[in-house]
Structure formats: structure tokens, C-alpha cells
Amino acid sequence: MPITLYAVSDGPPSLAVRQLLKALNVEHTLVNVDFGLGEHMTEEFSKKNPQKEIPVLDDDGFFLGESNAILQYIADKYGENDKLYPKDxxxxxxxxxxxxxxxxxxxxxxxxxxxxxxxxxxxxxxxxxxxxxxxxxxxxxxxxxxxxxxxxxxxxxxxxxxxxxxxxxxxxxxxxxxxxxxxxxxxxxxxxxxxxxxxxxxxxxxxxxAFEKNPPDLSHMTHPIHPVRKN
Ligand SMILES: N[C@@H](CCC(=O)N[C@@H](CS)C(=O)NCC(=O)O)C(=O)O
Known part of the structure; x- marks a missing residue:
């Protein structure tokens, strides 16, 4: 069963994990989480990651948040050699x-x-x-x-x-x-x-x-923890 990565398309920690999946050619399902709508702030998402942060890895029911931990897990599990994450x-x-x-x-x-x-x-x-x-x-x-x-x-x-x-x-x-x-x-x-x-x-x-030039309207975000700009 391929692993699933819940990721946000412009999120640096998500992009870091996606590079590793590509580098190791790991078969996976990529689920895009809509940060702007606050999909990560829902009860359902908090079951995957109580910190309500993206990315999250799902390896057959084993859920892992924190992109560093995800990188370490994937490199250890799928690395053909220890170049990307040395054993020394x-x-x-x-x-x-x-x-x-x-x-x-x-x-x-x-x-x-x-x-x-x-x-x-x-x-x-x-x-x-x-x-x-x-x-x-x-x-x-x-x-x-x-x-x-x-x-x-x-x-x-x-x-x-x-x-x-x-x-x-x-x-x-x-x-x-x-x-x-x-x-x-x-x-x-x-x-x-x-x-x-x-x-x-x-x-x-x-x-x-693009967002730097035209900041996104996040007024519809579910339970934002940050102050939302009034556009
Ligand atoms: N330490 C976490 C941080 C992840 C993180 O900050 N993700 C952002 C999206 S890029 C997030 O989910 N933020 C939640 C929020 O601001 O409500 C990791 O490295 O995975």
C-alpha cells in the first residue's frame, strides 16, 4: 500500500518532503490540503496531526507529522544507500x-x-x-x-x-x-x-x-490561529 503525504502546495516543509519522495522515487499518493480554507484546522485533520500542521505522512495508518521526522523516516525506510541520511x-x-x-x-x-x-x-x-x-x-x-x-x-x-x-x-x-x-x-x-x-x-x-504581490484572502479560513488581514 503506497504511503500518503498530506501537503500544502506552497508550504516549504511539504516541499522538502516531496523532494525526498522524488529523489528516492517512492510511490505515494499526494493529498493537497487547502491551507487557505483551513482544512488543517478541522477535527478530522487533528486526528492525523494534533498540532494541526502540514505536512503529515500516513504509512498504512502510521501517522507522522513534523517534516524533519518524516524526512528521517522516509530516508531510513526507502533509501537505497545511506547518502541522503548517513548511518555514520x-x-x-x-x-x-x-x-x-x-x-x-x-x-x-x-x-x-x-x-x-x-x-x-x-x-x-x-x-x-x-x-x-x-x-x-x-x-x-x-x-x-x-x-x-x-x-x-x-x-x-x-x-x-x-x-x-x-x-x-x-x-x-x-x-x-x-x-x-x-x-x-x-x-x-x-x-x-x-x-x-x-x-x-x-x-x-x-x-x-504571486501571493507577495497579491496577498490571499483568508477570511474564510476555519479557526485561524493567526490574525487574519481584513482585505
Ligand atoms: N514544524 C512543522 C511546521 C509545519 C508548518 O508550519 N506548516 C504550516 C504550513 S506550511 C502549517 O501547517 N501551519 C499551520 C498554521 O499556521 O495554521 C514541520 O516542519 O512539519
């Missing part, structure tokens, strides 16, 4: 670190600055901007420390899927991050070397770019 303790620790860094800092700061004000009644503030620069500077330093082509190794790992989708949010609003030279190079290299994976991310980016 130190290499694996570095991948896990980059995933945690993305969750706690990199994507968190980027999404608070870029995404939240597109969809809800939040502002882009100087403090938010400062945090984005801190996140970019941290990532640049990590790339410098490892001296690797990708986030945790010379080949891509599941950490790159998350970091690429987070960075895509910056490109979606034409945020210039070229001063972070190693991040800039890493991002360009990924796009060049993995066009099929980048295409998944790019489709999400086009949606975010």
Missing part, C-alpha cells in the same frame, strides 16, 4: 544538526519575516530582518566550517531539502542574500545540479511570489 554517527549528527538548525532558527526566522506577513496580519519588522541576517550568517558559517559543497556533506542530504525550501522563500520576495557568498553558491549549485528536485520547489516559489 558523526555524519548523521551533522545532518540532524542542520535539520534542527533549520527548524529552530533558519526556516523559523525566514518564515516569520517572509511568510507570516504574506498570509496574515503581521508586519515585516527591523527585528525580523535582523533575525533573517543572523540565520543567513549562521548558515554561511556552517558551510565555511565544513567546507562542503552541500549543507552537511559534499553530496546532498535530507538537510538540503529543508534549507533549500527555506531559502526559496527569500528568493520569492526578491530578498538579496548574495552577501552570504557560500549560501548563495550552495543554492545556485543545488538548482543547477538537481533541476528535477528544484522544479518542485520552484512551483511553490511561483505561488509565494
Amino acid at each position: 554517527l558523526k555524519k548523521r549528527a551533522l545532518v540532524n544538526h542542520r535539520l534542527c538548525f533549520n527548524l529552530s532558527t533558519y526556516y523559523r526566522y525566514i518564515s516569520e519575516y517572509v511568510m507570516a506577513p504574506i498570509f496574515f496580519d503581521y508586519q515585516r519588522t527591523p527585528l525580523g530582518l535582523k533575525k533573517v541576517h543572523i540565520a543567513l550568517d549562521n548558515f554561511n558559517t556552517y558551510l565555511q566550517k565544513t567546507g562542503t559543497k552541500y549543507a552537511a556533506d559534499d553530496n546532498i542530504t535530507i538537510a538540503d531539502f529543508q534549507l533549500v525550501t527555506a531559502t526559496m522563500c527569500l528568493e520569492a520576495i526578491n530578498f538579496d542574500f548574495s552577501q552570504y557568498k557560500l549560501v548563495f553558491e550552495w543554492y545556485k549549485t543545488y538548482k543547477r545540479e538537481y533541476p528535477e528536485l528544484w522544479a518542485i520547489v520552484d512551483a511553490g516559489m511561483q505561488e509565494i511570489s
Whole structure:
């Protein structure tokens, strides 16, 4: 029985998981969750994920939220070798670190600055901007420390899927991050070397770019937890 991924078409954590499914050629059913309508806020969805967040994986009744956990599970279950998620303790620790860094800092700061004000009644503030620069500077330093082509190794790992989708949010609003030279190079290299994976991310980016210009009307969202903008 193929696995099912509940995903949102422009959601960076969903796009990260979809890249892995593509990279490993895993047969799956993709269920699009309508974020704008608040399909994830329903009682029914909360049975799949009590956090009411997308993505969620359903592997024959085994439900898993948190995109990092989903990436780790899929890579362990379907990986033909351990390149994307190494078994070697130190290499694996570095991948896990980059995933945690993305969750706690990199994507968190980027999404608070870029995404939240597109969809809800939040502002882009100087403090938010400062945090984005801190996140970019941290990532640049990590790339410098490892001296690797990708986030945790010379080949891509599941950490790159998350970091690429987070960075895509910056490109979606034409945020210039070229001063972070190693991040800039890493991002360009990924796009060049993995066009099929980048295409998944790019489709999400086009949606975010369009919403940046024309913010969506979320006034019909079911039980939003965020302040909804009055258009
Ligand atoms: N830590 C979660 C975060 C997922 C997340 O934030 N998803 C967004 C959609 S892209 C969401 O479901 N937000 C719920 C909301 O804002 O109501 C993960 O990595 O899976």
C-alpha cells in the first residue's frame, strides 16, 4: 500500500518532503490540503496531526507529522544507500544538526519575516530582518566550517531539502542574500545540479511570489490561529 503525504502546495516543509519522495522515487499518493480554507484546522485533520500542521505522512495508518521526522523516516525506510541520511554517527549528527538548525532558527526566522506577513496580519519588522541576517550568517558559517559543497556533506542530504525550501522563500520576495557568498553558491549549485528536485520547489516559489504581490484572502479560513488581514 503506497504511503500518503498530506501537503500544502506552497508550504516549504511539504516541499522538502516531496523532494525526498522524488529523489528516492517512492510511490505515494499526494493529498493537497487547502491551507487557505483551513482544512488543517478541522477535527478530522487533528486526528492525523494534533498540532494541526502540514505536512503529515500516513504509512498504512502510521501517522507522522513534523517534516524533519518524516524526512528521517522516509530516508531510513526507502533509501537505497545511506547518502541522503548517513548511518555514520558523526555524519548523521551533522545532518540532524542542520535539520534542527533549520527548524529552530533558519526556516523559523525566514518564515516569520517572509511568510507570516504574506498570509496574515503581521508586519515585516527591523527585528525580523535582523533575525533573517543572523540565520543567513549562521548558515554561511556552517558551510565555511565544513567546507562542503552541500549543507552537511559534499553530496546532498535530507538537510538540503529543508534549507533549500527555506531559502526559496527569500528568493520569492526578491530578498538579496548574495552577501552570504557560500549560501548563495550552495543554492545556485543545488538548482543547477538537481533541476528535477528544484522544479518542485520552484512551483511553490511561483505561488509565494504571486501571493507577495497579491496577498490571499483568508477570511474564510476555519479557526485561524493567526490574525487574519481584513482585505
Ligand atoms: N514544524 C512543522 C511546521 C509545519 C508548518 O508550519 N506548516 C504550516 C504550513 S506550511 C502549517 O501547517 N501551519 C499551520 C498554521 O499556521 O495554521 C514541520 O516542519 O512539519
